[in-house]
Amino acid sequence: MEEVAGFCIKQRGGYGGGGGNNGGTGTKCGRWNPTTEQVKVLTDLFRSGLRTPSTDQIQKISSQLSFYGKIESKNVFYWFQNHKARERQKRRRVLVDEPNEFHHQDKLSSTKYLAELNQVTEPERVLETLQLFPLNSFREPGAESEKRRLFANDNCKENTYNIGTEMEHPTLDLRLSFL
Amino acid sequence: MEEVAGFCIKQRGGYGGGGGNNGGTGTKCGRWNPTTEQVKVLTDLFRSGLRTPSTDQIQKISSQLSFYGKIESKNVFYWFQNHKARERQKRRRVLVDEPNEFHHQDKLSSTKYLAELNQVTEPERVLETLQLFPLNSFREPGAESEKRRLFANDNCKENTYNIGTEMEHPTLDLRLSFL
DNA sequence: GCCATATGAATGAATG
DNA sequence: CATTCATTCATATGGC
Numbered sequence: 001m002e003e004v005a006g007f008c009i010k011q012r013g014g015y016g017g018g019g020g021n022n023g024g025t026g027t028k029c030g031r032w033n034p035t036t037e038q039v040k041v042l043t044d045l046f047r048s049g050l051r052t053p054s055t056d057q058i059q060k061i062s063s064q065l066s067f068y069g070k071i072e073s074k075n076v077f078y079w080f081q082n083h084k085a086r087e088r089q090k091r092r093r094v095l096v097d098e099p100n101e102f103h104h105q106d107k108l109s110s111t112k113y114l115a116e117l118n119q120v121t122e123p124e125r126v127l128e129t130l131q132l133f134p135l136n137s138f139r140e141p142g143a144e145s146e147k148r149r150l151f152a153n154d155n156c157k158e159n160t161y162n163i164g165t166e167m168e169h170p171t172l173d174l175r176l177s178f179l
Numbered sequence: 180m181e182e183v184a185g186f187c188i189k190q191r192g193g194y195g196g197g198g199g200n201n202g203g204t205g206t207k208c209g210r211w212n213p214t215t216e217q218v219k220v221l222t223d224l225f226r227s228g229l230r231t232p233s234t235d236q237i238q239k240i241s242s243q244l245s246f247y248g249k250i251e252s253k254n255v256f257y258w259f260q261n262h263k264a265r266e267r268q269k270r271r272r273v274l275v276d277e278p279n280e281f282h283h284q285d286k287l288s289s290t291k292y293l294a295e296l297n298q299v300t301e302p303e304r305v306l307e308t309l310q311l312f313p314l315n316s317f318r319e320p321g322a323e324s325e326k327r328r329l330f331a332n333d334n335c336k337e338n339t340y341n342i343g344t345e346m347e348h349p350t351l352d353l354r355l356s357f358l
Numbered sequence: 359g360c361c362a363t364a365t366g367a368a369t370g371a372a373t374g
Numbered sequence: 375c376a377t378t379c380a381t382t383c384a385t386a387t388g389g390c
Contacts, residue, residue, distance in 0.1 A: 031370050031381080057358050064357060078371060085376070086369080093252045096238050210366050210385070231378075257367060264380070265365080361390085368383075374376090 032075040037068040042079050051084050053077075211254040216247040221258055230263050232256075 034042070045053075045061065053061065053076070062073040213221070224232075224240065232240060232255070241252040 033370085060357050075370080079369095081375080082369065082371085089376085090253070092234065093237075093256075097241060097252045212366085212386080234376095254366080258365090260378085261365065261367085263378095267379085268381095359390100362388090364385100364387080366383105366385080368381100370379105370381085372377100372379080374378100 032071060034071070034075070034079075035069045038065045038071060041065060042076070042083075046080070046083055051080065053080055211250060213250070213254070213258070214248045217244045217250060220244060221255070221262075225259070225262055230259065232259055 041064070042061075050057075058073045058076045058080075062071055062076045065071045065076070220243070221240070229236070237252045237255045237259075241250055241255045244250045244255070
């Protein structure tokens with residue numbers, strides 16, 4: 001969750017009060033607990049296309065972020081690695097998963113579904129090479145911006161599974177042999 | 180997160196997504212709530228030795244389980260992660276909690292315990308119909324990678340930031356143009 | 359209602 | 375890069 005949406009009164013480093021280190025919770029110096037500002041900046045960078053910062057960039061970013069709280073370059077390094085990997089993984093999963101969920105009926109939903117899928121799939125603008133700096137302003141073309149994030153998604157589809165009615169019965173043989 | 184759903188005031192980790200709900204309990208949306216059948220199958224798989232399904236397997240499992248209700252592959256993924264981690268944790272805890280002494284299993288009091296432990300311990304049979312997936316390997320500490328040490332530490336300097344002062348203003352300076 | 363526990367979800371940190 | 379481990383947060387539940 002990158003989102004840090006509204007605000008959460010929470011735990012994480014909130015920063016708010018504490019200054020540097022893991023703020024609020026007073027967690028020990030175990031692992032880096034990014035403050036919301038740090039996350040925000042990192043996210044912006046990521047969104048503006050940075051995916052694999054060079055050692056140099058890492059240093060710089062880290063150094064800037066240290067203004068908001070304790071941070072080491074490796075944290076920045078890992079952050080990008082993880083963020084990138086998870087984005088990919090999520091995407092991969094959503095792609096394969098969501099597919100047939102709404103077998104029967106509801107054309108409309110299919111449309112919506114496609115739209116979502118699209119969104120999920122498309123955002124690959126990756127402008128890799130640097131010189132980024134996200135001047136927070138323009139967000140590229142109106143297209144996506146980011147709306148969707150994690151694989152979470154709302155596939156709030158009601159369960160229309162088998163319920164008695166038709167249903168094609170997907171070979172269900174829970175006999176684990178399907179693996 | 181910018182929720183698409185529009186509601187779900189979430190905070191951090193939550194994720195929220197409006198999920199549909201799931202068949203069994205009819206819980207509201209929010210997080211996946213596995214049906215008993217789903218849990219049963221997952222448990223069986225786990226007991227039969229599967230601990231870290233590959234992406235492919237996750238996909239298949241998820242797809243099979245969708246017969247019983249809404250489910251996404253990430254749910255399967257998390258389920259195994261958590262289950263494995265908790266088993267490990269439990270074991271670790273036992274080791275610490277019950278330091279030495281009754282290795283020679285006594286009788287009762289620890290019955291429940293033993294039962295659990297047993298369950299936990301026994302599944303080494305790993306009979307997979309499946310091909311690969313790593314049999315649990317050991318964790319062998321030590322072996323440090325120099326690579327990572329690249330980021331040698333700018334380490335733990337306590338925060339000398341600007342604590343007391345107010346720093347809310349994330350104001351600019353986020354001029355990441357420094358990169 | 360409140361608290362304890364179980365478990366889904368997220369993510370920092372590694373390792374190969 | 376992909377995967378995995380450890381921790382931690384958040385929510386669902388059941389008991390009282």
